[in-house]
Amino acid sequence: MYAKQVMTPLGPLFLRxxxxxxxEAYFGEGEERExxxxxxxxxxxxxxxxxxxxREFDLALDLRGTEFQRSVWKQLQxxxxxxxxxxxxxxxxxxxxxxxxxxxSACGANPIILIIPCHRVLAADGSLGGxxxxxxxxxxxxxxxxx
Numbered sequence: 001m002y003a004k005q006v007m008t009p010l011g012p013l014f015l016r017x018x019x020x021x022x023x024e025a026y027f028g029e030g031e032e033r034e035x036x037x038x039x040x041x042x043x044x045x046x047x048x049x050x051x052x053x054x055r056e057f058d059l060a061l062d063l064r065g066t067e068f069q070r071s072v073w074k075q076l077q078x079x080x081x082x083x084x085x086x087x088x089x090x091x092x093x094x095x096x097x098x099x100x101x102x103x104x105s106a107c108g109a110n111p112i113i114l115i116i117p118c119h120r121v122l123a124a125d126g127s128l129g130g131x132x133x134x135x136x137x138x139x140x141x142x143x144x145x146x147x
Contacts, residue, residue: 002036006043021060025092025112072106108132
């Protein structure tokens with residue numbers, strides 16, 4: 001397992017990767033280990049994203065989750081920067097109408113914050129809904145999306 005911390009305008013972003021791909025990203029501190037070319041590329045893309053140069057990420061991912069979670073995470077990656085979707089819209093897109101709460105749970109289990117942009121999913125009424133890393137960070141990520 002490789003690990004690297006990247007400084008961002010929102011604080012440190014801790015990245016972990018396996019030989020297969022990026023497996024974890026969260027805002028906070030972590031124990032750095034040996035880096036890898038993938039982590040160096042992830043750090044470069046994160047910097048580009050925060051500067052407004054990059055609209056989406058192009059990184060190998062090593063996702064561990066249920067089939068349902070992975071289907072939700074795939075849809076989250078398809079939400080363009082600066083746009084949002086509701087939990088219900090994601091549920092409909094994956095062919096599971098009525099599974100908005102389960103989509104919310106899958107968003108909460110997202111292991112790769114920012115790169116899989118769960119912050120772009122809002123409640124049906126446009127309110128922020130929940131966010132496992134806190135609503136303040138969700139607001140700040142949504143603001144950064146507008147760059």
